[in-house]
Amino acid sequence: MDDRELQELVENLSLRYFQRSFNHQASFNSRLQTTGGRYLLTSHNIEINKKYLEQLGKNELIGIIKHELCHYHLHLEGGGYKHGDADFKQLLKEVDAPRHCATLPNRPKRKSSMKLxxxxxxxxxxxxxxxxxxxxxxxxxxxxxxxxxxxxxxx
CATH class of the missing domain: 2.20.28 (Rubrerythrin, domain 2)
Incomplete structure (x- = not known):
């Protein structure tokens, strides 16, 4: 999947689950390390970590996109778009989007014996x-x- 296909998927999911169009850019960002995706408040673009598609599949990717679209639509409508806001939690439930993305299986584990x-x-x-x-x-x-x-x- 490339950025063009991701853009189409995000637009389709936005119409299907939110009944609203997605009018900005969606792209893969290979520099994301600890998160599946992010919504950028200033540009309204969405960036997705491609490793989640490669390691966990398309269903996980769709969940991440729906999560980021919740931020997107609530922010543009003036609702509570942050993780702790009631509007955000309610919309996550309505569209069956995950609150947090899964942990990547190939992510290096932290040392349990941390220097103290x-x-x-x-x-x-x-x-x-x-x-x-x-x-x-x-x-x-x-x-x-x-x-x-x-x-x-x-x-």
Missing amino acids: YIYACKSCNQLYKRKRSINTKRYVCGRCGGKLKKVIEGS
Whole structure:
């Protein structure tokens, strides 16, 4: 499937499920990493992650397009187009669109054993867990202002 076929699919789905035309551009964006698609507020265009079509098939792609069309039509009509808005949730139900897209099977998993640095305040013993190392000469305790010391080095 190329951008022209995607454009036709988006226009057809818009008419079928929303009874409104899609008058902007739909295209594949290979730079999308963590999402199936996105609706651009300024240009009103829709970008789709082609990996979802390749790895999960056309049904998943259709779900992503319907989700993005919910953002599109609600935004243009002045309704609540954000994920937390009641209008958006209601329209998702009406057109049977997913709230979130599935996880790609070929996506690299995060390390379960993430490095963790633990710091303690020398005065009040408040503990701070951090994923990144911090400069203890530059930062102080948020509770009492005391100096910090590294308790556990990231492993």
